[in-house]
Amino acid sequence: MEDKQYIDYVHTHAQKSSHITTLIWAFAVGGLICCVGQAFSDIFSAVLPNWEESKIAALVSMTMIFLGSFLTAIGVYDKIGVHAGGGSIVPITGFANSVVSPAMEFNKEGIVLGMMAKMFVVAGPIIVAGTVSSVLTGLIYWIVGLF
């Protein structure tokens, strides 16, 4: 059997993820996380009527990051992720999970060279991509503004 034939065989016969199930799960869990965020936003706006919208948004993000980190710490977030997939990775709680989980994992190699050094092994690429794309966007805005 040729290598190419074999690779084709494996690709056609290997079990695929069921798109419908994974989509429903991701939609439901991702949507639920967003609803929780919206609920916090509404509660904070009601409790703190004098606060600007941007401050409320920051407060909501902080609350959601705390919840994501807390659920990671008590070993719940990874169990949600098994079913939800992208639904629990994409929201900001997923970002918290991607920072806290390596911090927990590598804590055994020490605070400095373990936890602190390896805290961003998963989230690092997202931070780099976010920073670079924001610089590029700023440049484009600046150039457009010149004319």
Added chain:
Amino acid sequence: MKVGNQTYLLDNNVYIQSAYSLAGPYEAKGNFREYYDAVMEDDEWKCKSHEMAEIQMQRFVIGECLSRVNVNPMDCDALMGGDLINQIVPTSFSARDFRTPFMGLYNACATFGEALAIGSTLVNGDFEKVVCCTSSHYATAERQYRYPLELGTQPTPESQWTVTGSGAVLLSKKPGDYPMVKGYTIGRVIDFGLSDPNNMGGAMAPAASNTIISHFRDTGRSPDYYDMIITGDLGRFGRETLHYLCKKEGYDLDNLNDCGSLVYSDKQKPGQGGSGAGCCSLVFAAYLYKKLLDKSLKKILFVPTGAMLSKDSALQGESIPGIAHAVIIERED
């Protein structure tokens, strides 16, 4: 005695005098739950890290395997084995507690097959007693090959679950009513170009089929010579693929089984099944050895399989080479 290209049949009797198995808590709920000699109550097993737990697992399994037949570790001529973790730390560190000459081995998940092949050759020669042990641990393997444990990722349907467990056997010249290692076919490293680290069954199946077909060609035996042909950790998809590959070459393996596919129950559903260097040694020491002892199995071809990848080789886009060693285990009468 060499037969054919890569098969060796042993001239002297090499008995498997003792075996001992230790299963993790998740494995203890699997299909072989009544067969395990000991079960861990949790993954950390009162150790300060999962790596320490894996060291402790090997130490425990080797100790119990020997004390079961009243053999002092100092009376063994060699201790050999391996695992999946960097520089085979679990095996080497557990060996520091035994005053037994030590040889560390690595063939990924096929290490137990490698250990049985080398160990039986030594006992076929001048060695009296050789202990072979391998282990794997879900948490140490996840950290080594994949992501932090608490990261909320979704496993793909082709992925496998690393078995937390360890199995040890004592190979000995001492005659008795034990199964024997009669020979082996050493596998070649085979790479058909698959590069998805989540589908190791597919990557290892060509190596397993190559070894098994070479074994039949070398020995002139047919698959029905054996009561069971059992591979290490191909998983369900890998096992089906192996069956297909062998059938294409004219060998219909009706008696084919796979430790990885069998180790978990249908209710547990961890992807395609179990994997890891401890998968086949655990199933061998727990289930196959007992079946050989009570004579419900008499001749088996035991084929541990391994995927020789590292996290870096996968990231660098390299394909995954596979290996498999076939060990003939038979009992008299």
